[in-house]
Amino acid sequence: QKEVEQDPGPLSVPEGAIVSLNCTYSNSAFQYFMWYRQYSRKGPELLMYTYSSGNKEDGRFTAQVDKSSKYISLFIRDSQPSDSATYLCAMFNSGGGYNKLIFGAGTRLAVHP
């Protein structure tokens, strides 16, 4: 079993829909939870990250972390065709210094006009 599980999709939604993307994890030591967007044939681009539990909002994007359930979510409001990409969750321990980043497999999202 992988440390980070993510449904690969694909997920297809109409423009304007609310999108929910999710990951589960098994390592309770993870403290930082990150969401990346990766367009086809491009490198991952960091969207936002959260430290420990709680919610964080940035424009149309909201990240949620539930450490008790080892479950994280990314919500996209008013989705646009330009949001069509693969979304990767990633996480790592804190504790000072360098810590290895562990990625999920990514969820492919298609937003159609």
Add this chain to the structure above:
Amino acid sequence: GAGVSQSPRYKVAKRGQDVALRCDPISGHVSLFWYQQALGQGPEFLTYFQNEAQLDKSGLPSDRFFAERPEGSVSTLKIQRTQQEDSAVYLCASSPSWGSNTEAFFGQGTRLTVV
């Protein structure tokens, strides 16, 4: 340049051939990471440099994989005697702070196809 630059963008190698993949990090970035991303999968950590020191190479899949960053700037990932299972996108990321993942920027990757 403004971002992390990787070259070549695409590489086709015959099985058994040696390849070298280059990463030019953002100027002044002390941390440099290499990842391997297989088709339909998320990136997997290969190795980490702080300046010229390779502090973690636990993700390198075999002794055919070798990475270096001799002057603390440009890094090269070398794969000897390539195998079909080495086919993947190789991503490089750099960060201005020691070991920081939250400040890391990724390059566009090198897509390696072994035939």
